[in-house]
Amino acid sequence: MAENLNLFTSTQNVIKEALTKLGYTEEMYELLKEPLRMLTVRIPVKMDDGSVKIFTGYRAQHNDAPGPTKGGVRFHPEVNEEEVKALSMWMTLKAGIVDLPYGGGKGGVVCDPRQLSMREIENISRGYVRAISQIVGPTKDIPAPDVYTNSQIMAWMMDEYSRIREFDSPGFITGKPIALGGSHGRExxxxxxxxxxxxxxxxxxxxxxxxxxxxxxxxxxxxxxxxxxxxxxxxxxxxxxxxxxxxxxxxxxxxxxxxxxxxxxxxxxxxxxxxxxxxxxxxxxxxxxxxxxxxxxxxxxxxxxxxxxxxxxxxxxxxxxxxxxxxxxxxxxxxxxxxxSSGGVTVSYFEWVQNNQGYYWTEEEVNEKLHENLIKAFDNIYEISQTRGVNMRLAAYMVGVRRAAEASKFRGWV
Ligand SMILES: NC(=O)C1=CN([C@@H]2O[C@H](COP(=O)(O)OP(=O)(O)OC[C@H]3O[C@@H](n4cnc5c(N)ncnc54)[C@H](O)[C@@H]3O)[C@@H](O)[C@H]2O)C=CC1
Ligand SMILES: O=C(O)CCC(=O)C(=O)O
The missing domain is CATH 3.40.50.720 (NAD(P)-binding Rossmann-like Domain)
Structure with missing residues (x-):
């Protein structure tokens, strides 16, 4: 039989196994087996040659019981709905693993920035934010960089969101340049x-x-x-x-x-x-x-x-x-x-905290806190893998899914 290369269904399989090991009910799996929200958008973009091209984008929000959803935006020709869904589920797990008050989100636009000019990339970035602006925000869902997106793209996205909302919103997105409220150490x-x-x-x-x-x-x-x-x-x-x-x-x-x-x-x-x-x-x-x-x-x-x-x-x-x-x-x-790979979202969280409090840390402070979080997470997961006799992937899913499951339970969703 051919191997399952579908990221979404294989993630579902491990989430199910983790929830079963933790003693959760089938209802909890029904809640967590896919994102609560999935928005597909079509973005009209003016190209340098005067033509208009329509790009497809996605934003998935897996579970916002623990707090706002959080996760990167990918610009890549192979972005697709199933991949974005799986990526948002992994963000929930990462937040649970490094103990951040977030659920998972993720987004993407089907495009190849290597074939586009800077102006076209800027137009896609701004168009994407306009298309998803209703469901994102500093207390709702906070994007960040991923494959083929970077701090300049985060800056355009932040600027577009601030224009739409009519106030400066550095906490809308992380991975920004330092001059716009980015955190030392995020890169x-x-x-x-x-x-x-x-x-x-x-x-x-x-x-x-x-x-x-x-x-x-x-x-x-x-x-x-x-x-x-x-x-x-x-x-x-x-x-x-x-x-x-x-x-x-x-x-x-x-x-x-x-x-x-x-x-x-x-x-x-x-x-x-x-x-x-x-x-x-x-x-x-x-x-x-x-x-x-x-x-x-x-x-x-x-x-x-x-x-x-x-x-x-x-x-x-x-x-x-x-x-x-x-x-x-x-x-x-x-x-x-x-x-x-949870170091990225950990320092994104630090960036968001610094934006919210308007007071910024040194790179040494950021790295020290990152080190503390990651060592704790590694030790915990390694220990569980040894005591429960499971591989580190399943142990990590067991740690990661617990926070979203507990938060959903306390909210009375399951
Ligand atoms: N940037 C971040 O903060 C985080 C990134 N990640 C993950 O790390 C991975 C890399 O992300 P970034 O370094 O940010 O992206 P990037 O866009 O900076 O670099 C991507 C690299 O992958 C290479 N690549 C692209 N397509 C490839 C292919 N078909 N075969 C082999 N190599 C290919 C590119 O040439 C480039 O060297 C992704 O899976 C991303 O989701 C995970 C957590 C955070
Ligand atoms: O920095 C973030 O908020 C998200 C990073 C990300 O997309 C990832 O860990 O895959």
Whole structure:
């Protein structure tokens, strides 16, 4: 039978298993098995050549019992409704895992910013905010960056929302430039969180980071800073990749040079001739593998060929459930996306708190709080995985889903 690559239904399966393990009723699963709200919008955009093109966008709000929903906005040609729904469910889990007063939300626009001018990207960003403005806001649903969106796009979106509402609304969105109320540390937060998880996982497996061989798929916000942090910690980054291919050097790549030359979409390999494919990259002999690009990269097709003994998921949904089963049986430790990539939303929460109070923290303060949250979350999930005899993905879902379930119960929804 063909493997289930549908992110939405496979997420439902694990949520169901987690709720059952926690002793919740079938009604609770019925509530949490899909988003409470899903808005599909069509955005007319004036293109540079004078024509008008209609783009499709989505915003999913999974569960707002714990507080406003929160999650990024993705601009990518493969954005689709099922993926956005799954991504919003993972945001609920992340908020539960790092103990933030949020439910999960997520959005996306079907487009390829690599083929668009800055003005066209700005028009899409502003059009998207106009289309979803009724259901978002600083106390309703707070967007943030994700694949192919960045602080400039957050700035345009914040400006558009402030115009619509007729007051300055920095807390409407996070991941903003510092000059517009962004938080120190947000840009590197996802990679910081992944780094903390790598250090903790390496301790559990007796691997010394100094000299450890690391492969990173994706060289954008999450992947490039992660490669830099690993390099600075003394690891040997032997492989990196982007959407066009990968680079491999068993002696370690020159990460500072690559960082210097990558473009704003995390593209670097197009500057080189001797590239490998993304599939070859995942199978490189290494100690730690970090998928930091897109979903469904490690599947039943290649799970048996993965050489790493630790996989830390910076990307959302990079490993299928079947691959998780195969790798776990082979003794590979997988630190799941909902834990490993939760550093981004953690510092987004800090940004929102700073916007609400109008008082800003230093990067050291932000990083200290991030470190505290992530270590606590990692230890808790690792401990549950050991005592309950489940893999870290299921343990993370058990921790993550509890807050939304409890909040929904107290509100009398179930
Ligand atoms: N930016 C953030 O704060 C957070 C990001 N994530 C996740 O991390 C992953 C990467 O996100 P960002 O670094 O923010 O995105 P980005 O847009 O900065 O970089 C994306 C990277 O993935 C590569 N890529 C795109 N399509 C690919 C393909 N088909 N095969 C291989 N590589 C491909 C791009 O070339 C680029 O290097 C995503 O799964 C995202 O959801 C998770 C939590 C927070
Ligand atoms: O920073 C945020 O609020 C959300 C980040 C995000 O979209 C994610 O963790 O997948």
């Amino acid at each position: 590197k937060a996802t990679a910081q969180g992944v780094t903390i998880c790598i250090h903790e996982a390496a301790k559990k497996r007796g691997i010394d980071i100094k000299g450890a061989r690391v492969v990173v798929q994706g060289f954008g916000n999450a992947g490039s800073y992660l490669a830099k942090f690993m390099h600075d910690a003394g690891a040997k980054v032997v492989g990196i990749s982007d959407a066009y291919g990968g680079l491999h050097d068993p002696d370690g790549l020159d990460i500072d040079y690559l960082l210097d030359r990558r473009d704003s979409f995390g593209t670097i390999t197009t500057l080189f001739d001797n590239t490998i494919t993304n599939q070859q990259l995942l199978e490189i002999d290494c100690d730690i593998l970090v998928p930091a690009a897109i979903s469904n990269q490690i599947t039943e097709e290649n799970a048996r060929n993965i050489q790493a003994s630790i996989i830390v998921e910076a990307a959302n949904g990079p490993t299928t459930l079947e691959a998780t089963r195969i790798l776990t049986e082979r003794g590979v430790l997988i630190v799941p996306d909902v834990l490993a």
